[in-house]
Amino acid sequence: MTHNALLLKTIMTFIIAALLVLSIILWKQTPDLFEYFNQAFCAH
Amino acid sequence: MTKTGNQFSQPLIYMLIGSAIILALSLGVRHGFGLYLVPMSHEFGWGQHVFSLAIAMQNLIWGVVQPFTGAIADKYGSKIVVAIGGLLYTLGLLLMAFSSSILILNLSLGLIIGLALSATSFTVLLSAVGRAAPPEKRSMAMGIASAAGSFGQFIMLPSTLLLLKTVGWSAALMVSALLIALIIPLALMLKGSSNQTPKAIAQPQLTFKQVLNIARKHKPFWWLALGFLVCGFQVVFLGVHLPGYLIDHGFDAATGTVFLALVGLFNVVGTYGAGWLGDRFSKPKLLMALYGSRGIAIIAFLLLPLSTYTVYAFGVIMGLLWLSTVPLTNGIVANMFGVKYLSMLSGIVFFTHQVGSFFGGWLGGVNHDLTGNYNAIWLCSIALSILGVIVHFFVNEEAVIHDA
Numbered sequence: 001m002t003h004n005a006l007l008l009k010t011i012m013t014f015i016i017a018a019l020l021v022l023s024i025i026l027w028k029q030t031p032d033l034f035e036y037f038n039q040a041f042c043a044h
Numbered sequence: 045m046t047k048t049g050n051q052f053s054q055p056l057i058y059m060l061i062g063s064a065i066i067l068a069l070s071l072g073v074r075h076g077f078g079l080y081l082v083p084m085s086h087e088f089g090w091g092q093h094v095f096s097l098a099i100a101m102q103n104l105i106w107g108v109v110q111p112f113t114g115a116i117a118d119k120y121g122s123k124i125v126v127a128i129g130g131l132l133y134t135l136g137l138l139l140m141a142f143s144s145s146i147l148i149l150n151l152s153l154g155l156i157i158g159l160a161l162s163a164t165s166f167t168v169l170l171s172a173v174g175r176a177a178p179p180e181k182r183s184m185a186m187g188i189a190s191a192a193g194s195f196g197q198f199i200m201l202p203s204t205l206l207l208l209k210t211v212g213w214s215a216a217l218m219v220s221a222l223l224i225a226l227i228i229p230l231a232l233m234l235k236g237s238s239n240q241t242p243k244a245i246a247q248p249q250l251t252f253k254q255v256l257n258i259a260r261k262h263k264p265f266w267w268l269a270l271g272f273l274v275c276g277f278q279v280v281f282l283g284v285h286l287p288g289y290l291i292d293h294g295f296d297a298a299t300g301t302v303f304l305a306l307v308g309l310f311n312v313v314g315t316y317g318a319g320w321l322g323d324r325f326s327k328p329k330l331l332m333a334l335y336g337s338r339g340i341a342i343i344a345f346l347l348l349p350l351s352t353y354t355v356y357a358f359g360v361i362m363g364l365l366w367l368s369t370v371p372l373t374n375g376i377v378a379n380m381f382g383v384k385y386l387s388m389l390s391g392i393v394f395f396t397h398q399v400g401s402f403f404g405g406w407l408g409g410v411n412h413d414l415t416g417n418y419n420a421i422w423l424c425s426i427a428l429s430i431l432g433v434i435v436h437f438f439v440n441e442e443a444v445i446h447d448a
Contacts, residue, residue, distance in 0.1 A: 008057065016195075023195075029206060030205045031298050032205075033079075033201065033301045034297045034298070034300030034303070034304060036082060036205060
């Protein structure tokens with residue numbers, strides 16, 4: 001693997017890991033998300 | 045950096061990054077539309093059927109126009125189609141942000157965004173990736189792009205809700221429009237039309253009509269399309285009606301939210317893994333295993349005592365099996381007919397997916413209204429899993445038209 005490829009792979013890994021952590025934080029801050037979905041699609 | 049061993053070439057990496065971000069944005073924003081139903085319906089005093097009709101229209105238009113958008117992308121290039129799609133998507137969201145009448149809602153959320161989705165989602169983008177990737181790495185490349193689309197859905201759903209609660213539905217739509225506008229410059233990262241691929245020189249010069257005629261007579265193509273109908277039915281039934289099923293059985297909102305998050309997270313793992321497996325094993329056999337596993341998971345979920353743990357386990361398993369059908373199904377179409385008319389042919393298969401989606405969403409509600417439970421539709425989902433296994437037994441990915 002060339003230096004450039006390794007660098008790109010490392011950057012991509014960091015970006016994906018950061019986005020994953022951000023997503024989990026967002027999900028933890030929206031416990032009522034399910035309620036929205038339920039009201040939207042299954043009002044019973 | 046050159047293509048060596050199991051590495052992707054630099055142009056392919058460049059294109060994969062572009063396709064991945066476009067899919068994440070397009071599908072991510074689309075995944076959050078359901079969240080606008082309650083605030084918009086409350087503000088304008090609409091019954092829930094008003095917003096639901098616009099969403100249903102969007103899905104129908106997306107499915108019906110997909111083969112035609114695909115054919116345009118095959119002829120004039122993914123770049124221009126995706127750029128126009130991004131522009132339409134942006135305009136549709138802006139119009140929706142200012143809509144106060146049912147007509148404008150149907151025009152924006154239904155018609156314009158439905159058209160835009162056909163140009164900025166899986167069919168056109170995966171075909172562009174499929175054209176750029178060498179056959180032995182095609183499934184993996186499609187898996188990476190699909191996983192990005194799944195990741196977009198995972199991250200955009202809570203983001204949309206937070207935005208909606210912070211700035212209100214209209215401003216949230218304007219922020220979404222700004223994000224979607226990024227698709228227009230990102231489209232420049234895509235390659236041109238199928239005629240501009242290096243392989244095109246070696247491809248047999250079959251016309252659009254000839255390829256369509258070959259596909260029409262090729263039974264495994266239609267078995268594959270039927271299999272994708274099963275996928276659409278099951279995913280939309282579970283996505284739309286499982287929250288209601290859990291509420292019926294006394295679960296709280298927090299359990300339901302964790303379920304949705306688990307499906308979203310493991311969907312990313314599943315689509316990536318399916319792409320990786322698709323380059324190593326028979327794709328029709330993988331799809332047989334996938335549909336069979338869905339059926340087994342549903343049976344186990346219904347038979348085991350319902351608890352928080354079984355709900356979470358079901359979320360993980362269904363997440364892994366959620367959109368993992370996408371890279372495999374599109375990969376089979378590419379192997380059968382080559383990549384020259386891949387967008388159009390994948391669009392036909394996607395149309396059947398949308399038909400399944402329509403019935404999965406609609407019949408779930410009909411079943412609940414008539415009986416107060418989902419028993420019949422659960423049985424239908426299990427039967428369709430068996431059908432999914434059977435039809436893929438008759439699918440082979442042997443080339444009918446060779447790329448080179």
